[in-house]
Amino acid sequence: MRHKIIAGNWKMHKNAEQTEDLLNDLIDKLPPDVQVEIIVAPTFVNLASAVDHLEFTNIDVAAQNMHQAESGAFTGEISAEMLKSIGVNTVILGHSERRAYFHENDALLASKVNSALEHELRVIFCFGEELKDRQAKQHFSIVENQLHDGLFHLDAKDWGNIVLAYEPVWAIGTGETATPEQAQEMHAFIRETIRSKYGSDVAEGVTILYGGSVKPDNAKEIFSKPDVDGGLIGGAALNAADFAAIVSAV
Ligand code: 13P
Numbered sequence: 126m127r128h129k130i131i132a133g134n135w136k137m138h139k140n141a142e143q144t145e146d147l148l149n150d151l152i153d154k155l156p157p158d159v160q161v162e163i164i165v166a167p168t169f170v171n172l173a174s175a176v177d178h179l180e181f182t183n184i185d186v187a188a189q190n191m192h193q194a195e196s197g198a199f200t201g202e203i204s205a206e207m208l209k210s211i212g213v214n215t216v217i218l219g220h221s222e223r224r225a226y227f228h229e230n231d232a233l234l235a236s237k238v239n240s241a242l243e244h245e246l247r248v249i250f251c252f253g254e255e256l257k258d259r260q261a262k263q264h265f266s267i268v269e270n271q272l273h274d275g276l277f278h279l280d281a282k283d284w285g286n287i288v289l290a291y292e293p294v295w296a297i298g299t300g301e302t303a304t305p306e307q308a309q310e311m312h313a314f315i316r317e318t319i320r321s322k323y324g325s326d327v328a329e330g331v332t333i334l335y336g337g338s339v340k341p342d343n344a345k346e347i348f349s350k351p352d353v354d355g356g357l358i359g360g361a362a363l364n365a366a367d368f369a370a371i372v373s374a375v
Pocket of ligand 1: 134220292296297298299300336337338339357358359360361
């Protein structure tokens, strides 16, 4: 069901010791008793230790990616079942860095989503337009196509395990965040697009996160918008005080 989430995508940062240090720092600094789900996504090699480390906390662990096949000759890859086997219950799919640098297209992502859901992994599905799309005023159609091609093959019942993360590519790691109005406008469009395909129950039930240069000083304004249910945080998730401030802002 729709609820507030703040998720930290650590990308390719933090070795084993640094992961432990940051987790300890987060446990110290995160506000207790918050009405928001908190998720961190360390690298693959540190997932199992993070799950152990966070066992008695209110912080969940997500993976940043997975392969779509059950198992097989796919050197270097990790399956949904493997993630489940170490206690990971959520996976980020479709991040713009996966799309851009690893050539993940919508058809591939649709098969990853299927595999994740078959293994009862919740999916944080990322999508968003590039700067050139926005400049050409095609951002709505790009986003609509990403939703259509990546997720609209699902049944309504599958949406209970889908969280959306709208991340305009031009705002990721650039320090240039979408304005709260731009975020709200797009989130409302996303919810409306889902409503027209699946109806109001699914549309009102889905959690839609915003990602792209969310920092302690801009978080509150972005999160105050009615269709923004939280954030997917990159750089600021690597600093416990900043991440805690963002959690407090939602
Ligand atoms: P930044 O917060 O560093 O812009 O990254 C956002 C992001 O890509 C989260 O997945």
